[in-house]
Amino acid sequence: MHKLTLLLSVLCALCAPGLAAARAPDTFEEEYKKPIIIESPMWMALEFRIGPYTPDNDAFRETFRSDRGWLLGAELDVTALKIPYVGQLAVGAGFGWSSYSAKARAEASGSASGETTKLTIYPMSALGVLRVDTLARQLDIPLTFAAKLGADFVRWKTSTGGADEGSGLNIGLRYALQAALELDFFDRRSTRRLDDEFGINHVYTFFEFFESRTKALGDRAFQFGLGAQF
Amino acid sequence: MTRHTPLLLGLGMAATAAALAPSSAAAQTTGTTAAFVPTQLIVDRVFEDGSTDDVENEARVFATVKDCADNVTFRFTLNRFVPRPTYVEAWVGEGTTDCTQASNRQKPSGVSNGITPCKFLGRVENRAEPVFEVKARDMLNVDDRNEGGSPECDAVRGSPVKRVYIFPLTQATDPDSNIAPAVATGFTPAQATATFTPYTSRPDKPTNVRVRTGETEIGVSFDVVAADQDVQTEYRAYFDLGTEGGTIGCGSGAFEGTDDDPNVAPPKTSATIKASRAAKGSPSTLSSLDELGIQIGDTVAVSAVTIDPAKNESFLSEPVCVQRISTLGFRDACEADPECKDGLSTCSVSFGPSHGALALTGLTGLVAAFALRRRRKA
Numbered sequence: 280m281h282k283l284t285l286l287l288s289v290l291c292a293l294c295a296p297g298l299a300a301a302r303a304p305d306t307f308e309e310e311y312k313k314p315i316i317i318e319s320p321m322w323m324a325l326e327f328r329i330g331p332y333t334p335d336n337d338a339f340r341e342t343f344r345s346d347r348g349w350l351l352g353a354e355l356d357v358t359a360l361k362i363p364y365v366g367q368l369a370v371g372a373g374f375g376w377s378s379y380s381a382k383a384r385a386e387a388s389g390s391a392s393g394e395t396t397k398l399t400i401y402p403m404s405a406l407g408v409l410r411v412d413t414l415a416r417q418l419d420i421p422l423t424f425a426a427k428l429g430a431d432f433v434r435w436k437t438s439t440g441g442a443d444e445g446s447g448l449n450i451g452l453r454y455a456l457q458a459a460l461e462l463d464f465f466d467r468r469s470t471r472r473l474d475d476e477f478g479i480n481h482v483y484t485f486f487e488f489f490e491s492r493t494k495a496l497g498d499r500a501f502q503f504g505l506g507a508q509f
Numbered sequence: 510m511t512r513h514t515p516l517l518l519g520l521g522m523a524a525t526a527a528a529l530a531p532s533s534a535a536a537q538t539t540g541t542t543a544a545f546v547p548t549q550l551i552v553d554r555v556f557e558d559g560s561t562d563d564v565e566n567e568a569r570v571f572a573t574v575k576d577c578a579d580n581v582t583f584r585f586t587l588n589r590f591v592p593r594p595t596y597v598e599a600w601v602g603e604g605t606t607d608c609t610q611a612s613n614r615q616k617p618s619g620v621s622n623g624i625t626p627c628k629f630l631g632r633v634e635n636r637a638e639p640v641f642e643v644k645a646r647d648m649l650n651v652d653d654r655n656e657g658g659s660p661e662c663d664a665v666r667g668s669p670v671k672r673v674y675i676f677p678l679t680q681a682t683d684p685d686s687n688i689a690p691a692v693a694t695g696f697t698p699a700q701a702t703a704t705f706t707p708y709t710s711r712p713d714k715p716t717n718v719r720v721r722t723g724e725t726e727i728g729v730s731f732d733v734v735a736a737d738q739d740v741q742t743e744y745r746a747y748f749d750l751g752t753e754g755g756t757i758g759c760g761s762g763a764f765e766g767t768d769d770d771p772n773v774a775p776p777k778t779s780a781t782i783k784a785s786r787a788a789k790g791s792p793s794t795l796s797s798l799d800e801l802g803i804q805i806g807d808t809v810a811v812s813a814v815t816i817d818p819a820k821n822e823s824f825l826s827e828p829v830c831v832q833r834i835s836t837l838g839f840r841d842a843c844e845a846d847p848e849c850k851d852g853l854s855t856c857s858v859s860f861g862p863s864h865g866a867l868a869l870t871g872l873t874g875l876v877a878a879f880a881l882r883r884r885r886k887a
Contacts, residue, residue: 336843336846336848336849336852337846337848337849338839338842338843338845338846338849339839339842339843339849341842342838342839342842343839379839381839383723383724383836383837383838384836384837385834385835385836385837386834386835386836386837387834387835392721392722392723392724392834392836393720393721393722393723393726393727393728394721394722394723394724394725394726394836394838396836396838396839396840397839398839435853437838437839437840437843437853438838439723439724439725439836439838439839439840439841440723440724440725440726440836440838441725441726442724442725444838444839444840445840445853447853447854449852449853493852494848494851494852494853495843495848495849495851495852495853496852496853
């Protein structure tokens with residue numbers, strides 16, 4: 280329920296600037312002209328994301344309770360195939376980090392001890408990505424969507440106090456669905472300059488739902504972030 | 510007898526403040542000698558192990574009986590120096606003795622009764638290393654009758670002692686001569702002043718000692734009194750095992766003290782001792798709980814002391830008893846949960862047949878996409 284509320288809030292926040300801009304005085308007429316289609320190479324996408332993430336298992340909840348982690352991540356997609364009027368098919372590699380800590384409990388009393396127990400995870404993923412940008416390219420509606428499917432490789436390590444208590448690698452399925460708002464319409468001239476000078480075609484903010492089905496460390500969660508296609 | 514074992518805190522290097530008023534005497538020489546302008550004088554304390562305390566331009570030098578020990582050396586550095594055949598010498602006199610007068614600067618062996626009005630501390634003749642290194646006791650005990658004898662540093666026990674050091678530029682051709690060489694013509698000897706303040710009283714003890722305990726480490730932290738913050742002090746934690754019925758012992762056990770941790774920065778007022786030594790490559794010199802024989806269930810008393818710049822220790826703070834206990838961390842919780850235990854093995858693969866098929870389909874699709882792209886390009 281909380282996630283849904285947060286999702287709606289994020290979407291509203293993302294839409295608000297666009298609506299405001301549409302109602303703004305028309306002082307720069309060219310801002311509202313139909314975008315000019317210019318041939319410019321675009322083979323990659325880079326995304327940075329953040330969101331709460333808690334592995335779905337009882338031991339985790341019992342130990343870390345309210346620690347929601349905040350999973351930080353980055354992903355690089357390389358286009359394998361451009362599909363006319365649809366979008367791109369790409370391969371992607373992602374890397375993330377999240378850390379959880381809590382006071383270890385005294386075995387005898389169950390109360391919190393002076394030691395800290397920690398779990399750190401480094402989710403790495405290899406993904407196939409289908410990015411659909413039909414709305415943005417054909418209808419000037421700045422929304423794109425992406426579906427991702429692949430494998431999650433979660434490197435983990437845990438410690439309590441001064442003792443390392445293990446590490447390992449968990450592998451499982453990962454999929455994700457992404458909705459993105461391209462920010463080009465805010466200032467098309469700046470967008471053009473970004474493309475001319477740095478080769479960045481589009482900058483977008485996105486919301487992504489994903490699930491990692493790695494044993495003990497998997498969960499469903501959502502993230503939001505900023506991305507660029509270049 | 511209770512054994513107090515200094516264990517883990519070497520919290521801070523005692524700062525030594527020094528005061529050497531930079532000489533502003535811009536000396537001029539004539540003839541073959543060049544100008545000598547000691548615009549700044551630096552004092553370092555140099556210890557036998559080669560470590561130093563940089564005390565440049567500070568206000569005071571703290572001197573105590575320990576400072577008078579042979580292992581404490583002061584270093585005077587002349588920032589600017591002249592080449593041979595000139596020399597710079599360091600002389601110190603007691604009270605109002607005018608060491609700028611050659612007659613007061615006779616070398617000890619050249620005086621029948623072995624007493625000189627001014628004491629010769631050393632000569633610098635190497636431009637590459639214009640440094641005087643002088644034993645603290647030589648600097649403080651101007652009267653040569655005390656040299657090598659006892660009690661040392663009597664003069665600084667009662668009240669601050671001010672010393673004026675004279676650095677004349679000489680042109681001696683025979684550095685071993687017992688006759689004081691003449692000061693170079695036109696040269697005004699440089700002066701540096703240092704005040705030695707004895708610290709003979711105990712500093713205030715730390716308060717509010719807190720401990721945190723667990724299976725793999727025991728930590729201690731405490732508050733320091735405000736007055737200590739003006740002067741850089743160090744702190745040390747003591748663990749009392751009470752093995753022989755000590756007054757503050759909390760239980761039984763046996764462990765030995767070890768070196769202080771040299772890596773704890775001065776402002777820090779906490780430290781942790783772990784169950785085992787840190788991993789390879791760590792500079793830590795602390796012993797571990799295991800090495801010290803503190804087992805799970807053992808109780809020890811922890812106290813802390815303040816150590817002032819003169820190495821005076823405060824009384825022990827109010828002791829706090831702490832027991833090494835067994836704890837349950839995430840791994841323990843996971844071991845108790847079959848699903849988690851199965852998942853957190855060294856390498857866990859959770860691809861089921863359907864997942865594998867899905868991933869295989871996706872991979873095949875991507876390969877096909879690449880192939881299609883290459884074909885189109887061709």
